[in-house]
Amino acid sequence: MQALRLEDVRFRYPGMSGWALDIPSLGIGQGEFVTVLGPNGAGKTTLSFLANGLIPKSIKGESEGSVEVFEHKASEYSVAQLSTLVGMVFQEPESQLFCMSAEEEVAFGPENLAVPRDEIARRVEWALGLVGLKGMNGRSPSTLSGGQKQRLAIAAALSMKPSMLVLDEPAYALDPVGRIELYTILSDLKTNHGMTVVVMERDAEALAKFSDRFVVLVGGRITASGPPAAVLRDPRFLKEAGVSPPQLSEVASMISARRKGPPLGFLTVEEAVAEIMVNAPRHTRMVSR
Ligand SMILES: Nc1ncnc2c1ncn2[C@@H]1O[C@H](COP(=O)(O)OP(=O)(O)OP(=O)(O)O)[C@@H](O)[C@H]1O
């Protein structure tokens, strides 16, 4: 089943001359972990607004085409209904946390849907546990670290029991350790709970090993889509898109340029070392011993 399907989608904010987004076709399968890579102004936030119905329901502009969420037209759902299918997490954790305690934050969404109290209590424990905040029910969100705040925002989205999470640069304000913790939680949600995960980011390096697919978005258009190793095989392509390629892909590309055969696309240090040992000239190998 397709979790998200866009056909001939175009969107323009009021007063804009070109399209903010122009996507002839994009499908994201249920249970897929997709990273959308794109520079400033690529259309990443616009794409997340389309997935959760804020466009066209709350954010106005000129729109064309069809957006389907789990095989139903997004336009047939209210924003509240969509929030039980698509959980949203934004760039700034502060902008989405407004309660006095972590527990209230996670309970807020289901309370608004009049979910029974005991079910809400179960969901709070479940969601806080999934994001590594077990036992922090009474903590004030303002006392949490940036990474914990962002994980609390994920728990708040999870308490609506969505089947898909869409995260708009969720690791923007986090340090490298916090980023990996966040991506690991998202990856576990996919692997252990069948969650569809769509992350809008610029961090190709960290996300390569977590993602099933990279989609490159530039100027509102998709310029590449495929497994991370395939998309990273030509780092020039990402550079042109304004996204920094991982250093390892640049190494792979430089080695590929100097030898015959198909282009290399290693993603880990171990793969790189194995490749270099196989292809290095004999004397280099002897020196390295
Ligand atoms: N409210 C708005 N009104 C007018 N134009 C907008 C508005 N929001 C975004 N745009 C324009 O739409 C295009 C896509 O913007 P969008 O915010 O989706 O990109 P982005 O990839 O999320 O960028 P960033 O990395 O800066 O967050 C850009 O050209 C941007 O200037």
Ligand SMILES: [Mg+2]
């Ligand atoms: Mg954005």
